[in-house]
Amino acid sequence: MTNDAVAAQSASPTLDVRGLSVAFRRRNGLVRVVRDVDLTLGPGEVLGLVGESGSGKSILARAVLGTLPRQAEVLGGSIAFSGGDLMRMPPSQVRRLRGDRIAIVPQEPMTSLNPSLRIGRQLTEVLEVHRPEIRSKERSVRAVEMLDLVGVTYADERLAQYPHQLSGGLRQRVAIAMALICGRVELLIADEPTTALDVTIQAQILDLFVRLQKSQRMSVLLITHDLGVIAQTAQRVAVMYAGEIVEVADVNDLFASPRHPYTRGLLDSLPRSGRVARKSHLPSIEGSVPSPSAAVRDGCSFADRCAFRIAICDQQAPPLDSAGLGRSVRCHRWADLTAGFARRDALL
């Protein structure tokens, strides 16, 4: 574990999620999509949250923001942000934090800007709500400064433009400017911020992210299914599977020695220069994430897809075990598997 990450964790955390469970109301009852999640994010830390589509990442993010869809219901848990519990604050107070001290960069730049409002209006309205002391002329000046900061060219002309006149990359930059315009973001939630962009733009936006994160000293919860993005930006990683956190580790530790069979599978399915020569196929994890509406099974939720399944995996749900400094794993067999993986890697 790096010194940075240790320091980040020892200070009082920016975000501390404890035992959070979220369910969707369906005709046949409640379907749990986030299950007993613990997550800590220190000041200035970038935490990657990885998982396949449907693993509950985005719902977790929306629970933190307090903007869960209507059908979703929080079953329990707490979300501490800068000391206060977001779950127990009145909604109006949480709303005042949103866009000001907690901000989000959305997944889809093409659809997350309002098509009928000018870029300038969409930027200045954030200041209007959260920083009413700033006069309206200064708001536009600030909007131009923010656009400049995130690398939008011809910033002052953009204010009068509509989203459909901008490219996807530019729109994502505008969305980032929108998230940061109040200037006091402590927690930035980036929900797949580069997924919808093409590869060259992706790299530019990630660079921008890292630069801004450092200069603004904010904590970032980076949600993605792209391990490459995680390797480039995050310090710690939490792996989510079927609504549960299955592994948390420092980014270098995770890539060097994954402990959970699922994490292992994710890493194996990444193309790597050393491996391609030996295998003609890229390995993949058999099966898919269980549907949250499937009957809740006893035992480990990954058991059905796990190559290392033993009897206990079907009988008992594994707890989130501490597995070394700053690491935890939710697997009955992590200890003996780790030794096995080490031997296999040595052979490869």
Add this chain to the structure above:
Amino acid sequence: MLSYALRRIVVFVPTLFITLTLIFVLTRMLPGSPVASLLGGQSVNAAKIEEVSRQFGFDRPILEQYLEWLPRILSGSLGQSLFFTKPVTEVLIQRLPVTLSLTVLALMVTIAVGIPLGILSAVKRGSFLDYLGNVLSSLGMALPPFWLGFVLILLVAVGLKLLPSSGYRPLEMGFWPWLSRMILPTIALSLSQIGLIVRMTRSTMLEVLDTEYVGMARAKGMPETVVIVRHALRNAMVQIITAVGLLFALGLGGSVIIEQVFALPGLGELITTAAIRRDYATLEGGILYLTLMALLVNLLVDLAYAYFNPRVRLA
């Protein structure tokens, strides 16, 4: 924006041409001849009918009549009414305020009641209010306006004696005399329109409230009223306005019946009687006026469309 408006106006030229042709053909297709109806009660012989027919040009081939008729109408001369013995334009100008009062008032009520009710139903979906809005709109759409008119006359005018049952007073004779005679017809006409607009607004708002950009507005910490009005409603307006434009055209049709029920001397009433009397010129002029009103509202809708949707305006 100006070039967009001009383009929209140019599109109306063929529409107007087709409408005029339809008006001409359909009036000529009416069974019975205007001459017989004009000479009605008198004991007439064939020679007399032929003489009057020649006088008005009804004996000439239909195409010839049309080719003479079209340029005349386009130049704005609607001809002489067979029954009122004065220019059709003069008759129409007299009737126009009545129909305008009715349709515009009904549209205003529809917008003022229907759109807010639709928004509330969408925002508080599944609530008692949503349920109530649903019941009211179904009821409004199911009840025929003329029946509603009779019931209103019976209840409010005859039973409670609160408002006059029929007739028209021009606005120049005072606001209340004018309004008091417009209230019942307006309610009768607007109730069915309200039902439609409530449903339209509700479903459009539900769709827009589910979009990413509305979610983003919430994530930015916008107060709920700003989210609903500035972010959701603004985008829903395009569809709502389209519906309002259609409703106005429907309302023009509905006014024909309502004017009969409430004995309002409007264009609708004029068109009905003109059709019965085979008063071609008046019939054509009346329908032309209604058509022009519908086209004008369509143009306004198109312009509003551009206002609410920058992609249309800048295209």
